Each structure stands twice: as C-alpha cells, then as structure tokens.
Amino acid sequence: MKSTGGSDEAKRNAGESAAAAVEDGMVVGLGTGSTTAHAIRAIGRAVDAGLDVQGVPTSFQSRQLAREEGIPLTDLDSVSTIDLAIDGADQFAGAHLIKGGGAAHAREKVVDNAASRFLVVADPSKAGERLSHPVPVEVLPAARTTVADDVHMLGGNPTLREAAHKDGPVVTDNGNLVLDCAFGEIRSPQELADDLASIPGVVEHGLFVGMADEIHVGTDDGVEIHE
Template sequence: MTTAADPVIVMKQEVGKAAANRVQSDSIVGLGTGSTTAYAIEYIGERLSQGELSNIVGVPTSFQAEVLAKKYGIPLTTLDAIDHIDVAIDGADEVDPQKNLIKGGGAAHTREKVVDALANEFIVVVDSGKLTDKLGSTFLLPVEVIPMAMTPAINALAKLGGKPELRMGIKKAGPVVTDQGNLVVDVKFDSIDNPAELEKAINNIPGVLENGLFVGVADIVLIGEIIDGKPTVREM
C-alpha cells in the first residue's frame, strides 16, 4: 500500500483487534453490528484461520454481522440452539461514565440487546468521540416500533418529553425498515436524567418493540483514541 493509512481506520482496527484478542477457544460469541465491530469479527476469523482459536461459534445481531461472519469463516448458531453466550462484542453510539449506552444507529438495537444482555461478558468497542457525560446529549434515541402502532407510539414518545421523528432511508425512498420488518423512530430528549426509568417507560408503550438505551449491560468498554497521531486503545 502506497498511501498512509487513515489513523481513524487504524484506530478502529486496533479497538476491534483488542476485543477479538479477549475471545477464548471453546466459546459462543455474540457478534455485534457496526464499523468497529466489523473489525473485531474480521480478527476473530483471522485468529480462527491461523489456529490461535478453535471451537468458536458466533451469534449474529444483524444481517450485516451474519454476512461478515460468513465472509471471515466464523461458524454461526442461533439462540434456539444454545443456552448461554460467553462473550459479546458490540459498538455503541454513546457511552456515559456508568457504562450505560445508547445504541441503534444501525437500527439493529433490538437483536443487539437480546444477544448482549445474554452474554456473560459484554465488551463495548468505541472511539473516544462516543463518550458523553450524559446520554442523549449528542445522539438521538432509536426506538423500534411495529408499523401499525407508529402514530400512537410517536404521540406517546412526545408525552414522555421527546421529539420523535421517523427515520428515513438514505439511498432508499421511504423509512428505514429493521431486520424484523419494523420502523425506527429517533427521539431527541433534552436530558436523559434516569436512563433505567426511561428505558422501561418507552418499552411500556404498546407497539414499541425495544429502544436503544442499554442500562447496566456493558461490562468492559474499550476506547480507541488518536494521541499524537498514533492510534491507542484504553479500557474505561
């Protein structure tokens, strides 16, 4: 390669690699969604092909994760066939100092929450730009809603103090449709003071499948940063 590698891409690769290095043989691994997690999936596949790891099966959280796992030679299983997940690796759109997360920028948060919450250890991979003192300060909160409930759900979200907006497709006419065939409402809250309470309140709205607040689920947060032009990884 003649051009200098983009430090941001190298940093994401390093964070993905650091997470992949924590995976041990004979384990069931939750495979998350997103650009940084994609590198973790790639490196798990690399460790498998080099014989560093053996007897790994993956549980994908999205169609994207499934495609990548197949590409990098990671055997897949389903939640029907297993009784636990040893470790899950996934990204986040925001992380607060208590390791609470907002996820769902890729509209896969429902499946991610199912898999990540089952894991004995949930490793979050992010760059330092995703760190925030308070959730909701920079990222909208994604809520997955079944299509017939769209209008009442939007009204209920507004009553909770949010500004809801249906997520529209990019390079696609019409709204974003999740892997489950539902729609995503992105909600702006001026301040999420109690993420655990808000998570429950939103999930109690009829027709809401799941929202992007992940409270008390993350065990380890690996943060990629560029310091003096060099990519580094630290643990929160």
C-alpha cells in the same frame, strides 16, 4: 456498515482489543457496526489460525461479514450460553449506552443481555458525561403514530428514520420501523428506559442501561479499557 465519527485506526484498535478476549471454545455474540466489524475480522483471522469458536450474529450485516471471514455461526436456540458479546455504541456514559444507529438494537439487546460478558467497542467521539444522543425506538409499523404521540408525552421529539439509498423509511431486519427520539440530556436513563418499554407498539428501544462490562475505547495510538 454504518460509519460515523472517529478514525478507522481508532475503530480498528478498539475492535481488535475486544477480539483478543475471545478464547478457544467460546460462543461469541457478534454485534453490528463499523467498529465491531474490525472485531469480527480479527476473530476471523484467529479462526483461520485455528481458533475454535461459534458466532451468534445480531443482524444480516454481521452474519454476512462473519460468513465472509469464515466464522462458524449458530443461534440462541442452539447454544446454552453466550460467553462473550462484542458490540459498538452510538454513545456511552459509564456503563450506560445508546445503540441502534444500525437499526439492529432489538436483536443486539437480546444477544448482549444473554452474554456472560459484554464488551463495547468505541472511539472517543462516542463518549459523554451523560447520554444525550437520540434514542432509536423500533416500532411496529401500525403503531408508528401512537408511539410517536406517547414519546411526545414523555418529552421527546420522535423522527421517523428515512432510508439513505431508497425512497421511504428504514425497515429493520424484523420488518419494523425506527423512530429516532431526541430527549436532550437524559438524567435518568433507567426511568426513560422503563417508560419507553411500557409503550404499546414499541418492540425495543436503544437504551442499554448498565449493561457494559468493559468499554474498549480505541485511539490512533492504542486502546483505553474502562470497566
């Protein structure tokens, strides 16, 4: 899983703190990323000790890890509600997030939005007074150039995300491409979110505006919880 910034100890503390909120009988959304992986492993240990939960994974990676950890899995079509979702962030400012570094933000947003409570796990390197990280935008392959043109008109600088270990672009679990769109400091996240969502060919963008209920920020010494 993608791992950038922050120590592994800080990530572990954040993930395990959020996992401690999982209770018997819950349906839990399982996000994607190196910090969320610690939460999944902690939930797996609790399941091994007798905790009764079901997980709804947001990506191939989170599904694979949850299976390895022995967490029973289900999907959105099979449950009436998601009690709690745990997921990471590329950057957070208050309750606003930018996600999509793992190219799973379309499925993550569906699961995180459906959850009664959404807990974000992060290390201090992800904090910002305002959002400024490039916004990942998942696009239909045939619409890559037209979406890029529209992003330019919004004042953004789109870059096609290239794969690290193969020739060519990153392809999402949904079979689409990702444009990383730099806008500088984002003064109105909701306005930009609405503008990106209105572009034909955009499957989903990585702005999660006002969605976080709690942010568990891990450090080497413990965890700070922001509500």
